Amino acid sequence: MSYMTSQRKALFEALESHRDEALSADQITALLGERASRSAVYRNLSALEAQGLLKKTTASGSSKALYRYTGSEQCRDHLHLECSKCGRTFHLMAPTTDAVIDNVLRDANFSIDRTSTVLYGVCEKCRDN
Amino acid sequence: MSYMTSQRKALFEALESHRDEALSADQITALLGERASRSAVYRNLSALEAQGLLKKTTASGSSKALYRYTGSEQCRDHLHLECSKCGRTFHLMAPTTDAVIDNVLRDANFSIDRTSTVLYGVCEKCRDN
DNA sequence: CTAGTTGCAAAGAGTTTGCATGGCG
DNA sequence: CGCCATGCAAACTCTTTGCAACTAG
Numbered sequence: 001m002s003y004m005t006s007q008r009k010a011l012f013e014a015l016e017s018h019r020d021e022a023l024s025a026d027q028i029t030a031l032l033g034e035r036a037s038r039s040a041v042y043r044n045l046s047a048l049e050a051q052g053l054l055k056k057t058t059a060s061g062s063s064k065a066l067y068r069y070t071g072s073e074q075c076r077d078h079l080h081l082e083c084s085k086c087g088r089t090f091h092l093m094a095p096t097t098d099a100v101i102d103n104v105l106r107d108a109n110f111s112i113d114r115t116s117t118v119l120y121g122v123c124e125k126c127r128d129n
Numbered sequence: 130m131s132y133m134t135s136q137r138k139a140l141f142e143a144l145e146s147h148r149d150e151a152l153s154a155d156q157i158t159a160l161l162g163e164r165a166s167r168s169a170v171y172r173n174l175s176a177l178e179a180q181g182l183l184k185k186t187t188a189s190g191s192s193k194a195l196y197r198y199t200g201s202e203q204c205r206d207h208l209h210l211e212c213s214k215c216g217r218t219f220h221l222m223a224p225t226t227d228a229v230i231d232n233v234l235r236d237a238n239f240s241i242d243r244t245s246t247v248l249y250g251v252c253e254k255c256r257d258n
Numbered sequence: 259c260t261a262g263t264t265g266c267a268a269a270g271a272g273t274t275t276g277c278a279t280g281g282c283g
Numbered sequence: 284c285g286c287c288a289t290g291c292a293a294a295c296t297c298t299t300t301g302c303a304a305c306t307a308g
Contacts, residue, residue, distance in 0.1 A: 003282055003287060037290045042273060049189050058187045058194055060178050063272065063298050065187055132262060132307050166265045171298060192273050
C-alpha cells in the first residue's frame, strides 16, 4: 500500500533533521535540492501525515501549511514552549507537566499566557469498529 | 487600532457558539447568513487571531484552514482529548495535567497514543523589545 | 472628522490532479 | 510483472489585495 522510496525517505529525513521547526512545502522542496517535484513533495507529505509520521500545522498570518516531524518518541510526549510573538519553539525534553510548568513559571524566562494540552488517542466509539 | 464592529462581533459569537469544533471560513460565512463577504470574513478571522481570540488550525487531507474559538478562559488551560481516528474533540474542564492524564488512562475510555502540551507565552528575547 | 472596515471583483498563492513514464518488490 | 511513485503542466481552491464607499468612536 505504500513503498518507502528513496525520495520519500529523503523527505522524511529532511524533516527529521529539522525536528525543531515546522517547515513549509517550499522549504522541504528546497532541502531536497530539487530532486523532487512539488507534486511529489505534497503527495509524500500527505502519505506521511496519514501514517502519523508528521503533523500538519499552520502559521498565523500566512496561508501556507507547515509540516513537523513526529516520527520518533523523542518528538512526542514532551512540552513545547511556543513564543506567541516570534513564533519560535523551545523544547523541553521532560515527559510531562505540572512540575515542569511550575519550574518554567519560576524561571521567569518565559511568561506563560496560555497552555494547551492535547492528548491524542482513540476514543471508545472508534475502538469498537 | 481595531473596532469591534457588529459584523466582527457576529463572527466571533458564531465561533463561540461552536466552541467544540473548528470551523472553516466557508462554514463561518454560511453561519453569518451572507451578511458578510468572504473577504471580510478572512480579514476578521485574521484580526481576531492576532488578538489571540481564536486559533487557526488545519485538517489533514484538506488545504482549508480551520478556526477555533479561544476567547474565554473556559477554552484555555484545559485539556482536549482528540480522537486520531474520527477527529472528534472531547473537553475536560480540568485545569491541568498529570493527575488528569492518570485518570484518563485509568478510565480506559480513551487510549492515549501521544500527548502534546503547548505553553503559549512570550520569550525572554521578545519581552525586551 | 479620522482611522479602521466592508464589498466587490480580480489577482495571487498554495495545493491537487490527469496522464504518461519510471521504479520498487 | 503489477502496483505504486514521479514529473510535468494545467486546473483548482482557498486566501489576499486594491479601491471606493461606508461606519465606529
